[in-house]
Amino acid sequence: MGKGTLTRERIIGRAVELASTDGLNGLTLGKLADGIGMSKSGLFAHFRSKEDLQRSVLEAAIDAFRRFVYEPAAATPRGEPRLRVLFDHWLAWSQEREEMPGGCLLMQVSTELDDQPGPLRDLLAQAKRDWRQTLIVFARGGVTAGHFRAELDPALFAFQLEAILLITGHDRRLLNDPLASTHARAAFEALLAAAHPITS
Amino acid sequence: MGKGTLTRERIIGRAVELASTDGLNGLTLGKLADGIGMSKSGLFAHFRSKEDLQRSVLEAAIDAFRRFVYEPAAATPRGEPRLRVLFDHWLAWSQEREEMPGGCLLMQVSTELDDQPGPLRDLLAQAKRDWRQTLIVFARGGVTAGHFRAELDPALFAFQLEAILLITGHDRRLLNDPLASTHARAAFEALLAAAHPITS
């Protein structure tokens, strides 16, 4: 791996940090250059435009999420165990982590890009639609495995599951609510309980 | 009411529109002045600083939310009826509305301000904590009225309720999911069903 590629990755890593707190628009070349001790122009030489940088940041965040949350779940037997692993990793992901001090970048930019048409929005929206589809497939797997009721609506389940993670980040980051994770786990257990077959 | 006050309100109204799409940081004096056909300096004379403008915008949004969502619910008999009215108005509020084309401003700025310490963040966080407390009181009212189980955790109920509204806005605005409202209603009914006393 050449030196240039290495530097580029260092830039993107730092850019992800910055964007997780300041957003993709709040991310500026000047602040980023200062943050890694480079000149603005030297840094910019690694990208064709600012949007190119933003896209790289977004792709890096999506990829990291896939590795951190999706892959451990996909490696777990389907049905409830897989969903539990998914939830645990997702919850851990959304905690404060040094490489993303502003919380999950993908949540941060979701509200930022939703009114800003363009390739960035398209990229994020497609990634999130794919992710939702993954959740739906996982939920359906719970039905197939016999862990969940046959009448379960997998799309609704996925909707409710993502809702929990969304509000958890909100409660933790804005409200500073120490009960956020506790509520998240309780809500997840309630979601699973409602999905279980009726035990009569 | 003097002409100045009137103009100030016109400015803030337009600023709420702009901020609902571009965020409080994306809101700039230049764009705002163009948007209402005033000079930047003439507009600025109505505020001590940009932060003063932002605070006014935030306060206006909070007040509008209170009138649109809280008051109809507070005017309804407590317990399940009140919560249903609350949910209906909240869902309607989060739809596209001309005075807030970018969706609920308070959700938009929640992720924007959560990493940006200062009076704006404090104002928003306190308003949202107050709102959560209102939800908790309403949920507790459901228990008192006998509509909900005595063991219901009101804080968890409020957490789950707000989660539904949060993900609904997300699905509608970013994913363009036409099922968002349908899922929202279904999730709300499931939340109520789980809160009801056991009918054995």
Next chain:
DNA sequence: GCCAGAATAGTACGACCGGTCGTATCATGG
């Protein structure tokens, strides 16, 4: 119908924005 004061516009400022340019330094293959 004038005049005080409010309301708006004009002008200028320093800082920072994304981006370009020419140049210097570095790494490396021949």
Next chain:
DNA sequence: CCATGATACGACCGGTCGTACTATTCTGGC
């Protein structure tokens, strides 16, 4: 060991930002 491309630098571009000061226009009470 030198030539050459990769990498990074500082200076600078036109524009926009928030904000300050000044000048103009509008408006309502006498």
